[in-house]
Amino acid sequence: MIKAEGLVKRFGRATAVDGVDLVVPTGTVLGVLGPNGAGKTTTVRMLTTLLRPDGGRASVHGHDVVREADQVRRMIGLTGQYATVDEGISGRENLYLIGRLLDLSRRGARQRTEQLLERFDLVDAAGRPVRTYSGGMRRRLDLAASLVGEPSVLFLDEPTTGLDPRSRNGLWDEVRALVAGGATVLLTTQYMEEAEALADEVVVIDGGRVVAAGPTEQLRARVGGQVLHVRPAYDRDLPAIARLLGGVLDDDHVRLPLPDDTALTRALWLLSRSGLGIAAVDTKVPSLDEVFLTLTGRTS
Numbered sequence: 001m002i003k004a005e006g007l008v009k010r011f012g013r014a015t016a017v018d019g020v021d022l023v024v025p026t027g028t029v030l031g032v033l034g035p036n037g038a039g040k041t042t043t044v045r046m047l048t049t050l051l052r053p054d055g056g057r058a059s060v061h062g063h064d065v066v067r068e069a070d071q072v073r074r075m076i077g078l079t080g081q082y083a084t085v086d087e088g089i090s091g092r093e094n095l096y097l098i099g100r101l102l103d104l105s106r107r108g109a110r111q112r113t114e115q116l117l118e119r120f121d122l123v124d125a126a127g128r129p130v131r132t133y134s135g136g137m138r139r140r141l142d143l144a145a146s147l148v149g150e151p152s153v154l155f156l157d158e159p160t161t162g163l164d165p166r167s168r169n170g171l172w173d174e175v176r177a178l179v180a181g182g183a184t185v186l187l188t189t190q191y192m193e194e195a196e197a198l199a200d201e202v203v204v205i206d207g208g209r210v211v212a213a214g215p216t217e218q219l220r221a222r223v224g225g226q227v228l229h230v231r232p233a234y235d236r237d238l239p240a241i242a243r244l245l246g247g248v249l250d251d252d253h254v255r256l257p258l259p260d261d262t263a264l265t266r267a268l269w270l271l272s273r274s275g276l277g278i279a280a281v282d283t284k285v286p287s288l289d290e291v292f293l294t295l296t297g298r299t300s
């Protein structure tokens, strides 16, 4: 497992990480959420031995990240960092070479390469030299490269920022597959949705401190669950729909919090029974901003 106790990092007079505690049990995913500048990357850099903590301690599978940095480095995968992608050769050749360097058999390296090319939507570009790749393709290749060795402990720092939805789903699938195989994952993200899709537990940090922690559902419950948006075909029906659902009128739609699993079914049943024309129905998760507002009393 991954464990941090009272981690501190100062840059000059500023304290970027101010006593962070976290635990990621083996075989689970921890999502670290936080606004820009919260201290997420700094925390990850200390846990991955790239930065020396000024206080507290941390370990990966029992190995101290400062005193036993070598052992820790051997166990972990870190997106972007350890992937040394060669610009002059193709994406496929890069992944294959990394596989061979990691002691995979020829066949194993070939299979893993094709699997990752598929997952990260790089099949069409696989034969081209990496220097001809777009920014997004390059990023996907970096991610794929860091995953060739199927690390048992994986740190992902905002892995899907800037990825298109298809590649994002590919990364999610890959993370799920690694976890099903027993891997332990810590990922930072700005997206509540991503934390909910992947993480067992979430730690929210703000200003270098943990402001909330717990299972994702519990955090979601604290911020009020999903919200239903209903837009009638005719604006004149807005008040009737608001009354019917007990929701709130907001511009061209009615908003209704969905505290539990049955609330949506109930609302749809009421709507269909009313016979009123509906243009659109949508469920939304609260944005990270709303989560922060609830948890910290201010927006990011």
Ligand SMILES: Nc1ncnc2c1ncn2[C@@H]1O[C@H](COP(=O)(O)OP(=O)(O)OP(=O)(O)O)[C@@H](O)[C@H]1O
Pocket: 011, 015, 016, 034, 035, 036, 037, 038, 039, 040, 041, 042, 043
């Ligand atoms: N090398 C450094 N020197 C000085 N200050 C730094 C350094 N690295 C980070 N900081 C500061 O530490 C604080 C935390 O930064 P960090 O990169 O950990 O935030 P983050 O949560 O990863 O943010 P983002 O969402 O923008 O990636 C910020 O105020 C940042 O300016």
Ligand SMILES: [Mg+2]
Pocket: 040, 041, 042, 157
């Ligand atoms: Mg960061």
